[in-house]
Amino acid sequence: MTERSKFTNIDDYIAAASPDVKPILEAIRKLIQASVPNAQETISYQMPAFKLRRTFIYFAAFKQHIGIYPPVKNDEALINELLPFSNEKGNLKFPLNQPIPYELIGRVAAALAKA
Numbered sequence: 001m002t003e004r005s006k007f008t009n010i011d012d013y014i015a016a017a018s019p020d021v022k023p024i025l026e027a028i029r030k031l032i033q034a035s036v037p038n039a040q041e042t043i044s045y046q047m048p049a050f051k052l053r054r055t056f057i058y059f060a061a062f063k064q065h066i067g068i069y070p071p072v073k074n075d076e077a078l079i080n081e082l083l084p085f086s087n088e089k090g091n092l093k094f095p096l097n098q099p100i101p102y103e104l105i106g107r108v109a110a111a112l113a114k115a
Helices: 010-016 022-035 076-085 102-114
Strands: 040-044 047-051 055-061 065-069 092-095
Touching: 010 022, 010 040, 010 047, 022 047, 022 055, 022 065, 022 102, 040 055, 055 102, 076 092, 076 102
Parallel strands: none
Antiparallel strands: 040 047, 047 055, 055 065, 065 092
């Protein structure tokens, strides 16, 4: 993806991703749709995002990882489970050279939608 890309929807974002990352992004998209069925897709900060009353989750592809934002704040057990993937601000970083924990990402989406 180029830094100058301007995405208008999640399909555009995924289409611009590298071929090896496209299925991961599509799987995350479907997970969020399944975890929060009433959520609407959007692009915010040039990243795929979902909203209900507000935008509650963003995800993005980078060279070596998938990022999920914002951090989970109100579920201590889930926060502890996410520690291996959390940066200093609590945002999540899933390395592309490791298996993506899709079930965990689905739980993150549900927790963020409730917050």
